[in-house]
Amino acid sequence: xxxxxxxxxxxxxxxxxxxxxxxxxxxxxxxxxxxxxxxxxxxxxxxxxxxxxxxxxxxxxxxxxxxxxxxxxxxxxxxxxxxxxxxxxxxxxxxxxxxxxxxxxxxxxxxxxxxxxxxxxxxxxxxxxxxxxxxxxxxxxxxxxxxxxxxxxxxxxxxxxxxxxxxxxxxxxx
Amino acid sequence: xxxxxxxxxxxxxxxxxxxxxxxxxxxxxxxxxxxxxxxxxxxxxxxxxxxxxxxxxxxxxxxxxxxxxxxxxxxxxxxxxxxxxxxxxxxxxxxxxxxxxxxxxxxxxxxxxxxxxxxxxxxxxxxxxxxxxxxxxxxxxxxxxxxxxxxxxxxxxxxxxxxxxxxxxxxxxxxxxxxxxxxxxxxxxxxxxxxxxxxxxxxxxxxxxxxxxxxxxxxxxxxxxxxxxxxxxxxxxxxxxxxxxxxxxxxxxxxxxxxxxxxxxxxxxxxxxxxxxxxxxxxxxxxxxxxxxxxxxxxx
Numbered sequence: 485x486x487x488x489x490x491x492x493x494x495x496x497x498x499x500x501x502x503x504x505x506x507x508x509x510x511x512x513x514x515x516x517x518x519x520x521x522x523x524x525x526x527x528x529x530x531x532x533x534x535x536x537x538x539x540x541x542x543x544x545x546x547x548x549x550x551x552x553x554x555x556x557x558x559x560x561x562x563x564x565x566x567x568x569x570x571x572x573x574x575x576x577x578x579x580x581x582x583x584x585x586x587x588x589x590x591x592x593x594x595x596x597x598x599x600x601x602x603x604x605x606x607x608x609x610x611x612x613x614x615x616x617x618x619x620x621x622x623x624x625x626x627x628x629x630x631x632x633x634x635x636x637x638x639x640x641x642x643x644x645x646x647x648x649x650x651x652x653x654x655x656x657x658x
Numbered sequence: 659x660x661x662x663x664x665x666x667x668x669x670x671x672x673x674x675x676x677x678x679x680x681x682x683x684x685x686x687x688x689x690x691x692x693x694x695x696x697x698x699x700x701x702x703x704x705x706x707x708x709x710x711x712x713x714x715x716x717x718x719x720x721x722x723x724x725x726x727x728x729x730x731x732x733x734x735x736x737x738x739x740x741x742x743x744x745x746x747x748x749x750x751x752x753x754x755x756x757x758x759x760x761x762x763x764x765x766x767x768x769x770x771x772x773x774x775x776x777x778x779x780x781x782x783x784x785x786x787x788x789x790x791x792x793x794x795x796x797x798x799x800x801x802x803x804x805x806x807x808x809x810x811x812x813x814x815x816x817x818x819x820x821x822x823x824x825x826x827x828x829x830x831x832x833x834x835x836x837x838x839x840x841x842x843x844x845x846x847x848x849x850x851x852x853x854x855x856x857x858x859x860x861x862x863x864x865x866x867x868x869x870x871x872x873x874x875x876x877x878x879x880x881x882x883x884x885x886x887x888x889x890x891x892x893x894x895x896x897x898x899x900x901x902x903x904x905x906x907x908x909x910x911x912x913x914x915x916x917x918x919x920x921x922x923x924x925x926x927x928x929x930x931x932x933x934x935x936x937x938x939x940x941x942x943x944x945x946x947x948x949x950x951x952x953x954x955x956x957x958x
Binding site: 515516517519548549556557558562563564565566567568569571572576583611614621623 | 684
């Protein structure tokens with residue numbers, strides 16, 4: 485299955501620096517903590533989840549469930565939610581991404597998007613469950629909008645994260 | 659598997675790791691909601707995340723400063739207007755001072771305890787969490803600025819909420835609309851006491867367990883009663899917006915709207931005093947073995 489023609493998708497990328505992974509996760513956290521209001525807040529995708537998914541799919545040796553767990557704890561503090569709520573959701577999302585990372589990396593970025601959307605949806609569903617168990621009312625269908633915007637954003641987002649690893653231009657390699 | 663080179667060994671399997679971390683987060687959740695033991699861990703992590711929160715609010719702060727700079731030429735007009743306003747306010751304040759003096763005198767005559775006056779600390783909203791399951795905001799003042807747990811937070815119109823967690827530089831305020839938050843109130847019109855609770859929905863509060871024939875009307879203003887020892891008495895909280903009296907149910911359904919702009923403020927005041935509560939006389943403690951619960955009204 486892995487020998488199917490991968491076209492230009494499979495260009496050989498340069499190795500990722502660990503510092504870049506940490507930097508991207510930190511920036512994603514800042515994006516999540518931006519003080520936004522109104523319509524934007526219902527549409528704002530969970531950038532930390534997207535970043536974790538990207539690294540789980542593309543660097544499964546470096547980023548794993550433990551990364552997701554730690555980022556989840558930070559997001560719990562930032563979002564003032566019950567300690568462990570985001571951690572649980574991120575762990576399960578990272579697990580799904582790691583379990584399917586070989587399959588997902590075969591697909592092109594565009595074809596990955598709907599599957600990423602499904603993983604994001606699973607994560608949100610877990611958060612919804614923990615919220616409901618805590619006694620909150622159902623927050624309305626808009627609650628799931630961020631996973632849709634996250635899906636739409638995935639192609640741009642993953643090509644942005646891939647940019648620093650792009651091989652140098654041809655005349656460099658020769 | 660045993661012959662696999664070092665590179666291919668990854669420690670415990672994926673599923674084992676998942677189960678471990680899921681159990682860990684479930685335990686953390688249970689401990690956090692039931693026992694509040696993880697406060698120290700939260701403090702440490704919040705210190706790590708604080709620079710990021712500051713960084714995230716930086717663009718807004720810069721925008722504010724720049725727009726203020728360009729607003730400079732409006733200042734003269736604004737100044738004149740403010741001076742006028744000040745004059746007007748001073749007139750009112752003088753009347754208030756007279757009333758306050760009179761009130762103090764009368765209270766002394768009645769031998770009632772004087773109401774404690776407190777200072778207020780101005781704080782700015784640092785970040786509004788995106789979690790739809792709780793209504794909270796983070797303020798940019800924390801225990802380093804003397805913010806303590808349980809302090810009331812108000813804006814220029816009324817009560818906004820209460821400090822429920824204080825980190826070194828940040829504090830977390832639970833808004834009155836949070837589902838776990840209640841405020842003891844009084845109806846301004848007739849002094850009827852009750853407790854208004856949040857619903858977890860935007861700008862909606864409710865008065866629970868009001869009998870169907872209670873004297874309450876739409877448009878009634880609810881003010882804090884002060885019997886909780888957390889909120890100073892007399893602060894406006896909410897206006898009754900809708901009453902459904904259905905004879906099929908024992909209780910009326912009273913929905914209220916908060917007076918303060920709970921969701922749309924940048925600056926808030928943290929009232930920096932907790933009025934000293936009179937000690938409970940020993941005979942009451944004997945009568946009520948569960949007196950612990952009473953101290954926590956409003957915090958839950």
